[in-house]
Amino acid sequence: MALTDKVTAFTKPATIEELRNLTVSINREKADISLGNKALDVLAKLVETPEQTAVRTISELASALGVNASTLTRLSQKLGFAGFSDFQKVFRQAFSADDRHFYSQQAGRLFSTKEESEEERHIFERLGRETSNNIDGFLTQLDPAALLEAADLLGNARRVRVHGVRQFHAFASFLTYGLGMLRSDVALLDAPRLGVAEAMAQLEKGDVVVVASCAPYTRSVANVAEIAAKLGLVVIAVTDTRASPLVSPSRHAFFVPHASSFFSNSMGAYIVFCEGLLNLVARQMGDRAMTSLASREAVIGSMKIEM
Incomplete structure (x- = not known):
């Protein structure tokens, strides 16, 4: 957005x-x-x-x-x-003119709970259906123009830093790894563990900071988003609702639902969104992305990392 x-x-x-x-x-x-x-x-x-x-x-x-x-x-x-x-x-x-099933009929909380004696695979089937619903949820909210602008920023900004903690540290690491395959100067915001203040102080106006969190929001991530915007950094938020504290300081915000029977916030739809965004960045970068991937493959081959 x-x-x-x-x-x-x-x-x-x-x-x-x-x-x-x-x-x-x-x-x-x-x-x-x-x-x-x-x-x-x-x-x-x-x-x-x-x-x-x-x-x-x-x-x-x-x-x-x-x-x-x-x-x-x-x-x-x-x-x-x-x-x-x-x-x-x-x-x-x-x-009124749409004959598809409403999400309300598909939502995870409306699935009937099966008896404990039934197959354990039901746990996986239910999570799969719920993740599918969450993916449908973010697809209906995607803004094509905002996606293209965000992909352009992620592919062309001088520096990109990604910040997420607790569960979203995994999301931040995945996005950092994938984007690092396509371009240079991409890192977790506080990769050296020297503190986020020191990390942001090294960035310049126009650099990009991607922040990610969902309810219950992590206060420190919201603070990073606010301070980054005040410093002139471009903030891209990946969060759950338009009421999220990450929305206000962001230039672009993308909304991914996480409702499921998982005992914590479900990350499945977030990873799918991340993969789609990375594919879009690669497409926007074109030959530069192909060259970067080829160089990466050459280094992996020379070091005999893969079997």
Whole structure:
């Protein structure tokens, strides 16, 4: 999602995409209306599961979101709608001619739980279905223009640093490794373990910092995103919702769901997104990427690393 100019005149959103863009603008304080953190989080969840928003009653949605139905009514009115029914029409109209199954019917929490006596492979089947749903979730939210701009930045910026901690350290390492196959001067932000402050101090305006985190967000990653933007570094965020604290300081933000039965945040869809982004960077770089890959293969061959 690309950073846009401040909205000069607020008008009631007419499409799901307009609602999504408005959510990002509100988070970045670039809209003519403001929402509290709780209301912003509710709006972000509604626009990220549009099929569920279209088919569920106000009571069902309120229960799922952990709020009162009156909260949804007030939110709708704040956005310029007469009430929740008027707000919901945006979603229902978008899917009125669509005969596909709604994600709400496919979501992991609606799968019936099997008895313990059934095959252990059910654990893997369920996670597979849930990851597929999460992939569908980020595919419906991809902004082609933002993807191309992000790929261009990742391929051509002087330096690229990637930052993620806890579970997202694995994601950051994977992105760093893949991007390092295509170009030079790519690294984890604090690879030498000297501290992120020292690492960012060595970067210059226009260098790229990729940050990744999802709820519950890691405070230090959000701080890195904020400070990097203030230093003139280009921030690209990979996160879960438009209410994420990583969105406001980012030039581009990409949203990947992680709902699943895994005991922690599911990373499957994040890795698929990462692979797709790397392929796009390689395509954007063209011959330079091919040359870099060939040089890498030559070094691997000369060192007899592979069997």
